[in-house]
Amino acid sequence: MRARKGFTYGVTQEELRRHNLSTLLRYVHQHGPTSRAVLTASMNLNRSTIGALTADLSSAGLVEEELPGQHLGAGRPSLVVVPRAAHVYALAYMIGVDFVVAARVGLGGQVLDRRELYRPRGDYDLEDVMGHLERFTGELLSSEDIPPGAFCAGVGAAVPAAVRNSDGMLRFVPNMNWDDWGDAPLGDILHRRLVETFGIQAPVAVGNDADLGALAERTRGVAVGCDDLVYIVGEVGVGAGVIAGGEAMSGHDGYAGEVGHMVVNPSGRLCRCGARGCWETEIGEPAILAAAGHADGRRATVAELVAEAAAGDEKSVRALEHIGGWIALGVANIVTVFNPSMVIFGGLFGDVFPGIQGQIRTNLLSGSLGVVREGVRLVTPGLGADSTLIGAAEKAFEPLLADPLGFVSAMAAMPAPSSRVP
Amino acid sequence: MRARKGFTYGVTQEELRRHNLSTLLRYVHQHGPTSRAVLTASMNLNRSTIGALTADLSSAGLVEEELPGQHLGAGRPSLVVVPRAAHVYALAYMIGVDFVVAARVGLGGQVLDRRELYRPRGDYDLEDVMGHLERFTGELLSSEDIPPGAFCAGVGAAVPAAVRNSDGMLRFVPNMNWDDWGDAPLGDILHRRLVETFGIQAPVAVGNDADLGALAERTRGVAVGCDDLVYIVGEVGVGAGVIAGGEAMSGHDGYAGEVGHMVVNPSGRLCRCGARGCWETEIGEPAILAAAGHADGRRATVAELVAEAAAGDEKSVRALEHIGGWIALGVANIVTVFNPSMVIFGGLFGDVFPGIQGQIRTNLLSGSLGVVREGVRLVTPGLGADSTLIGAAEKAFEPLLADPLGFVSAMAAMPAPSSRVP
Incomplete structure (x- = not known):
């Protein structure tokens, strides 16, 4: 259409x-x-x-x-x-450097059931993550809450990677072990495992975590009705999901929104990507913790830094201001380039947001470009830490939603799977 | 739809x-x-x-x-x-710091007739430019080539400004006299003058020059069939028109694509916009000419610099390399953020392109992000210097093209204009 x-x-x-x-x-x-x-x-x-x-x-x-x-x-x-939320569901997966989450999400967007594992960061290999997903999926599918006749309409997986849209291939996985995850056809791998182990033949979609976060926030989060938004998310790395003119901006291959690798400080630090001065080198978690004098790499410490600054600790205040300046600079670039009506601060940016939103706003309004940036709303995710997981479910439902009767006919015509959940 | x-x-x-x-x-x-x-x-x-x-x-x-x-x-x-190219036409205007162009463009995109004025740069005021446009329009409409029954289906004007999409108001006109051009409701002004002087009641659309260049190149230039492209244009200032997923990316208010004001060198020069280190301060015409030791501000000197470098002049080679490095840095940012399949180098970037395309390509392919940037095509405009003018005509035709019969009915129902071309 x-x-x-x-x-x-x-x-x-x-x-x-x-x-x-x-x-x-x-x-x-x-x-x-x-x-x-x-x-x-x-x-x-x-x-x-x-x-x-x-x-x-x-x-x-x-x-x-x-x-x-x-x-x-x-x-x-x-x-x-x-x-029919109980009868028509999606499987949603969220993969990160320190977590694996799987959920069953009903048509209508409600999380019906979930399993999750949080653990120390590590170079977990693909097989390790697949093993957890398989175990979680088995548990989710064995639930007595699933009524007879229910079916899985789609599978979505969110990964912190650049995902090629033509085939779901992972092309840039900066924070995972590249030898293992790089150029992995994750969509194909998941599809095969789900068919073989559970007889689930539903289409599998793989997406970048920030892109899926943006999708979820626009569908049922803080950005409902918003046609132009940027969802920036920071953990170890920094990325963005962009919606422009009401459509997810994927770019030609699916890689759009890698804002963490905008070069903003050519005389700055070397980035893991090989360039010098990427935005991520100034505002990623390692930079925030280094500025604060923390180095133990625990996620909680970013929140602690904000709390310390709020309590008036001088060193923390200065550290937050320093980071805030770099965040503000990149956000101004993003607003200047995309002209969104909303910027959503996800991941650790959500944690530091209360302490730096004034700084970001002041920078946006300064200079003669202020007039074209004054309307933008700065917010944190409406779905909290679940944006990405919900986004994976939204992506999973997409083939059904795009052509409901065609989809159901095609599912009915598929040969019976060779195995089922025990 | x-x-x-x-x-x-x-x-x-x-x-x-x-x-x-x-x-x-x-x-x-x-x-x-x-x-x-x-x-x-x-x-x-x-x-x-x-x-x-x-x-x-x-x-x-x-x-x-x-x-x-x-x-x-x-x-x-x-x-x-x-x-019916001769019977259904648009008026297309192109306004710059050193030129005023008006053309009659037929349905089908052919320039049927044109008038243009090139002159030294200056803070020409709005009334001066309007005067030239009015005179040109009178000449265009008096042509004996216009058959009886022909009608103007729309008017489009391209300006080097951020244009609010809700009403065609100019919000950021960095290279014109702001006191005169700033916050001018250019669409309304043009519409009123055209009705009063020529009885032309067709809708008037005002657009940013780079946005219209992108539109034209995709409709009938080098980017036909290309759904994701960035058209960057440099004269005194630097801007971009972006097409994402087959749609012009306007942003929420119409200001998207102000890539000249991405900050890429926070310790660099102060920009006219008030920020420090905007991309434009490193690659705009003044920067190119300064690097080359030229300072007379004539446009021809950029082409001369490229010719001198091609002829082996050491100083010109070094100047071009320096500028090429900054252009390459910003282009890499653009490609990283938008993931286009094509970047079009318009305006003076088209002049310097032959001398620096190798440098741009090398920078795109370096580092681990090279894999997600390798597919992008780097080209110059297929429509040459006319991209923006043709884009203004495309924008002018848009209401007719969107609803042909509704448009013709509405035109027929309008009261007879009070005056006509003499």
Whole structure:
């Protein structure tokens, strides 16, 4: 339905129907149970069309209709269209240098069940992480909460890496062991393991953690209704997910938003990427802890630094100001280049944000470019630390949401898997 | 037809027809005369639908159908759909610190007639520029080449400024006299003058010069078919137009792409914008000429510098290398952040490009990010110095192209203008 790629495509009746089914299912996925009357108004379609679309989605097992709990007005109550959250779910994975998280997320975006492992940072190899994911997946799929007839509609995995969009290949995994993770076709690997071990044939999508965080915050977080935003996230490294004009900005290959590797200080430190003066060298966790005189690498210490500064500790105040200056400089670059209406500070930036937001704001407003930067909102994630996990689920649901009936037909036509959960 | 703004809109039959009319008219506007057979295949619609759409556009006076000149195959020849270039035109204006250009551009993108003034740089005030535009417009509209019944479908103006997309207000005009140009509602001013003097009631669109250059290069220049590109342009200042995922990236207010004001050297020179170390301070024309030991500010000297370096002049070689290093640094930042498949070097960057492209490429490929930057193509504009002017025409045609029949109806319903070209 998008008029892209040189504007050459017309739209057929069949595509119109697919678009409208997709739009309706997206609506209830994003907004939750919604009456037919609200859908009619929101989607700008007439009642009979909404009725027909709902009936189709209901027959496919994706939504159900309920009488509203309370009905105060005159006339027949408008039926409420409800996403079948328990029956249609995604598996969402979040992989980091010190954690592995797996969750079962229902249509509608609710985390139904989760397993997680937090551990010291390490060069954990791919097989180690796969082992944990497999164990967690087995536990999630064995739950007695899963009703008969439920199915997995998609699998999404978030990784701190540049992910090639054509095939889910990892191309730049700065904080993992490159020999093991580099150029790993993670999507293929996950798909094969899920088919072989659990008989799960759903499509697998792999995405960059910051990109998925941005997607989740726009779908059901702090940025609902916001068409232009940048979600910056810092842990060891620094990255960003960008939404421009209402669309995730992936770039040609999927690598857009590597803001941590903007060079902002050519006479500065050498970065792990090989360049000198990348933004990440001035504001990544190692830089923050070094400025604060900490060096033990525990994540908690960044929060401690902020608390110490808030309590008036001189050294911590100066350290935070120093880091704040560099963060402010890069944020100004990002705002100047993308002109977002919102910048979301995720990961450790969320921790330091309360102490430096004034500094960031002052820098944005300074100079004659202030006038084009004054409107931007600076916020922390609405979904907290779960942005990325929820984003992985959103990405997992995408093929179903894009073509609900086509997707269900294709799933039904697949050969029976050779094995099941025990 | 776009599923934007929170995915809430369905599509009606009427919108489907509008989309298909728009797509067909865009196709012949972009590709020129096209047979019904090719349209059927390209638009993925059936023959009778293409026939009906063509008939509608023909009745509205936007296209005409012709028998092909040569017909070699069996069966009836497929009629060729031709945009009515002489009858449906745009007025395109290009405003710079040392030039004023006006052109009449036909549907299909051909420049039918033009007037231009090149002069020494100066703080020309708004009224001065308006005077030249008015005179040029009068000359263009008096041409005997304009057939009876022809109409102006839109007006586009390119300015070296940050332009607010909600109302065409100029917000940051770094190289013009701010007291005069700053916060000027240029779109309104142009519209009023065109109605009063010429009875032209067509919609007026104002855009940033780099944004319009990007649009033109993608529509009919070096970037046809390219969905992710950055067009960087340098004259006195430095800016960029960005297309991401096939859509012009405007940002929330229209200010996206101000890459000249990325800070890349915090210990560097003070920029006119008030910040220190903007990219523009290292690579704008003054910086290039200063590095070369030139200071007379004539544009030709940048080309001379490149020629001298090519001829082996040591000082020029070193100057070009120095500037090349800074250009390469910023281009790497741009590629890292946007992941385009193409970077187009416009304005004076086109002049220096031959001498520094090796340096830019080497820098892109260095370090571990090289793998995510290796695919980008580095090119100069296919439309040469006319990119921006053609882009202004493309922007002018946009309301007509978006809803051809609705646009023509609205134009027909307008009250007769109070005055005409004498």
